[in-house]
Amino acid sequence: MNRPTRLRASSLGLRHIFRWPLLIGLLNVAGLVSALVGDGWYDALSWLLLGGTLILMIVLLAKRSSD
Amino acid sequence: MTQAAIRRWYLVHKWTSLIATLFLLLLCATGLPLIFMDEIDGWLTPPLPAVPAGARTPTIDDIVASARRAHPSEVPMFLNRDEDEPVYFISTATRPDETDDTRIHTDQYDARSGVRLDRPAINHSVMFTILRLHQGLLLGLPGTLFLGMMGVLLLASLVSGAVVYAPFMRKLAFGTVRKHRSRRIRWLDSHNMIGMTTMAWLTVVGATGVINTLAAPVETLWQNGQLAQMTAAYRHVPPPTRLTSVDAAVRTAQAAAPGMAVRFIAFPGTHFSSRHHYAIFLQGSTPLTARLVKPALVDAGTGRLTGIRELPLYAKALFLSEPLHYGDYGGLPLKIIWALLDIAAMAVLASGLYLWLGRRHVPAQTRLSEIRPAGLPEAEA
Numbered sequence: 200m201n202r203p204t205r206l207r208a209s210s211l212g213l214r215h216i217f218r219w220p221l222l223i224g225l226l227n228v229a230g231l232v233s234a235l236v237g238d239g240w241y242d243a244l245s246w247l248l249l250g251g252t253l254i255l256m257i258v259l260l261a262k263r264s265s266d
Numbered sequence: 267m268t269q270a271a272i273r274r275w276y277l278v279h280k281w282t283s284l285i286a287t288l289f290l291l292l293l294c295a296t297g298l299p300l301i302f303m304d305e306i307d308g309w310l311t312p313p314l315p316a317v318p319a320g321a322r323t324p325t326i327d328d329i330v331a332s333a334r335r336a337h338p339s340e341v342p343m344f345l346n347r348d349e350d351e352p353v354y355f356i357s358t359a360t361r362p363d364e365t366d367d368t369r370i371h372t373d374q375y376d377a378r379s380g381v382r383l384d385r386p387a388i389n390h391s392v393m394f395t396i397l398r399l400h401q402g403l404l405l406g407l408p409g410t411l412f413l414g415m416m417g418v419l420l421l422a423s424l425v426s427g428a429v430v431y432a433p434f435m436r437k438l439a440f441g442t443v444r445k446h447r448s449r450r451i452r453w454l455d456s457h458n459m460i461g462m463t464t465m466a467w468l469t470v471v472g473a474t475g476v477i478n479t480l481a482a483p484v485e486t487l488w489q490n491g492q493l494a495q496m497t498a499a500y501r502h503v504p505p506p507t508r509l510t511s512v513d514a515a516v517r518t519a520q521a522a523a524p525g526m527a528v529r530f531i532a533f534p535g536t537h538f539s540s541r542h543h544y545a546i547f548l549q550g551s552t553p554l555t556a557r558l559v560k561p562a563l564v565d566a567g568t569g570r571l572t573g574i575r576e577l578p579l580y581a582k583a584l585f586l587s588e589p590l591h592y593g594d595y596g597g598l599p600l601k602i603i604w605a606l607l608d609i610a611a612m613a614v615l616a617s618g619l620y621l622w623l624g625r626r627h628v629p630a631q632t633r634l635s636e637i638r639p640a641g642l643p644e645a646e647a
């Protein structure tokens with residue numbers, strides 16, 4: 200029952216678990232806002248960021264896992 | 267987190283999802299064609315007729331006069347110009363404050379010639395019915411508010427989903443989809459991966475969808491708040507008997523807000539103006555400022571500007587929620603991406619439903635080991 204050790208171990212684990220989802224989420228929000236504030240390059244950036252998420256999803260679904 | 271806490275979050279995820287899933291699937295399915303509403307409407311409506319020889323570009327007053335002639339017993343309510351085509355839309359009804367859509371006539375006029383266009387009314391099109399279904403299950407405001415609650419459940423499901431995601435992933439790298447285990451594991455991994463990668467988009471579309479369901483209350487709030495304040499001095503003044511030129515009112519409004527274009531005009535007596543005013547809603551030129559309209563009230567008896575204001579924050583939130591919900595603000599590529607993300611969302615909903623339906627056939631031990639994979643630190647169990 201040593202609480203401090205447990206908390207530290209679990210927060211390190213959480214950081215590891217949510218690292219990628221958080222990064223993807225932030226890039227998606229940037230993409231959503233980008234097309235709203237301008238046209239042209241701002242739109243293109245939005246396509247890149249949100250389209251990139253779709254490509255990542257397809258790659259992960261297609262990838263053969265070792266498990 | 268303790269096992270009991272994980273279990274509680276899991277129950278939140280399960281029940282919020284179960285209640286909302288069928289409605290959310292309906293919203294995804296009806297939302298898909300709505301993303302392309304402009305394109306589909308463009309294909310379905312016949313092209314504009316050629317401009318007759320000697321035709322003169324009509325003023326807004328000409329359009330209003332034509333509409334009055336076409337519906338002698340009615341008064342104009344709203345006027346706006348299409349964003350894609352040189353077409354004016356003008357709505358008329360016997361009362362300017364009519365709320366029953368079936369009693370409002372919306373006619374279209376060619377903005378190059380002033381000729382009335384013989385096109386089917388917008389509110390009879392298939393797309394309009396799909397929109398009504400999407401916005402409120404064809405049940406009006408109660409349906410809309412009900413779908414808003416389903417949206418709130420979606421947001422709760424996303425939060426709880428992210429919480430229960432953590433214990434699944436102690437031993438797995440992000441995005442792993444195990445294909446050589448059971449079919450159930452493959453669906454579970456796909457559900458988790460697609461759910462987590464689309465989480466930001468789903469949260470934005472869900473939250474803005476909820477805000478959109480509050481459109482009617484927000485309108486009432488604005489009418490009783492800012493609009494009432496701006497027109498307070500007129501409360502006991504009889505309404506004008508002769509109305510001044512709408513074109514002059516537009517020029518007056520635009521002089522007060524240089525560089526802004528007219529989004530739409532509300533005529534005196536409607537819910538978006540007062541009995542004394544033309545309300546000219548002005549918009550900027552970027553996707554952002556085009557949404558953040560500014561109301562300018564012009565006295566319809568004297569033609570003088572009564573006031574021009576920024577919309578209050580809650581109304582701005584409503585206006586910004588629309589593009590972020592429908593994805594119609596970044597060209598056709600963004601719409602296609604929006605549609606694919608919508609399909610991904612349906613995959614998350616369907617896989618979640620599959621996992622729940624298949625649940626009862628899975629031994630209790632398997633369920634537990636899915637929530638708590640082997641090797642979870644003893645202290646947390």
